Amino acid sequence: MSLTQSKLKNYFNELLEPNLFEDYTPNGLQIEGASEIKRLAFSVSATQDSIQKSIFWGADGLVVHHGVFWKHQGTRPITGAWGQRIKLCVKHDLNLFSYHLPLDGHQELGNAVALARELGLINILPFAPYKGRPLGCKGELSTPLSAFDFKVKLKNLLQHEIILASGDEKKEMKTIGIVTGGANNEWIKAHEDGLDAYLTGEISEYNWHDSIEAGLHYFAGGHHATERFGIKSLMEKVKKDFPDLEVTFFDSDNKA
Numbered sequence: 001m002s003l004t005q006s007k008l009k010n011y012f013n014e015l016l017e018p019n020l021f022e023d024y025t026p027n028g029l030q031i032e033g034a035s036e037i038k039r040l041a042f043s044v045s046a047t048q049d050s051i052q053k054s055i056f057w058g059a060d061g062l063v064v065h066h067g068v069f070w071k072h073q074g075t076r077p078i079t080g081a082w083g084q085r086i087k088l089c090v091k092h093d094l095n096l097f098s099y100h101l102p103l104d105g106h107q108e109l110g111n112a113v114a115l116a117r118e119l120g121l122i123n124i125l126p127f128a129p130y131k132g133r134p135l136g137c138k139g140e141l142s143t144p145l146s147a148f149d150f151k152v153k154l155k156n157l158l159q160h161e162i163i164l165a166s167g168d169e170k171k172e173m174k175t176i177g178i179v180t181g182g183a184n185n186e187w188i189k190a191h192e193d194g195l196d197a198y199l200t201g202e203i204s205e206y207n208w209h210d211s212i213e214a215g216l217h218y219f220a221g222g223h224h225a226t227e228r229f230g231i232k233s234l235m236e237k238v239k240k241d242f243p244d245l246e247v248t249f250f251d252s253d254n255k256a
Helices: 005-016 050-059 080-091 101-106 113-118 147-157 185-192 203-214 228-241
Strands: 027-033 039-045 060-068 095-097 122-130 133-148 163-165 171-177 199-200 219-220 246-249
Touching: 005 027, 005 060, 005 095, 005 133, 005 228, 027 080, 039 050, 039 228, 050 147, 060 228, 080 147, 101 113, 101 122, 101 133, 101 228, 113 122, 113 133, 113 171, 113 228, 122 171, 122 185, 133 147, 133 185, 147 163, 147 171, 147 199, 147 219, 163 203, 171 185, 185 199, 203 219, 228 246
Parallel strands: 039 060, 039 246, 060 095, 171 199, 199 219
Antiparallel strands: 027 095, 122 133, 133 171, 163 219
16 A cells, blocks of 8 residues: 655654754755655665665655755755765655654654663653754663663663763663754753753763763763664554555664
């Protein structure tokens, strides 16, 4: 059974409400392809790898968290390796849907909420407002853990090396704020909320000293690794709402 491109676009607009977010990328349908969609692929980022895998699988559409257009890049020619991504989509009539901040901050399907659930957090609430919308979530461990033990738990879940900035790794933690990806400076909001810890994907040199001196446990689990959860959660939602639509997830070997 196929799904029209316009119906899927409207579905995502109602579900993720991209119009409520002031983002630095166009959310929604970034590249228009086939009018009918029978197979829909999902991936964290629109790369040559994920696009080629989608085409080989026979997808009519690809849904990602990181699309191909960003405001900071400005107007640019469709050339080189980046241009190849665009040309592959156009040549093979592949619809490319991208949802950045709307997928980060969604309180049912978002990256942070989905990761929090995988970690077994309770009392999950919106966290880190950005221009009126939450970027992530905060919650509590059902049983306090030392920062070191939480690091081990996180490494097992993410299958990624964890950087922990902490003044005392043996000190127990219970509350944590989560904003996935490259939100390294949002640790300040965790500190302002009186949380014990902060989890994101990346950490800058100065974050190490600043967070330790503030008495916070700061966990960096990898940009890609922390952002696999939202897109997978969205895929499962689509699968449930459109059971006759074929869906699949393509991961990438991305250590960053």
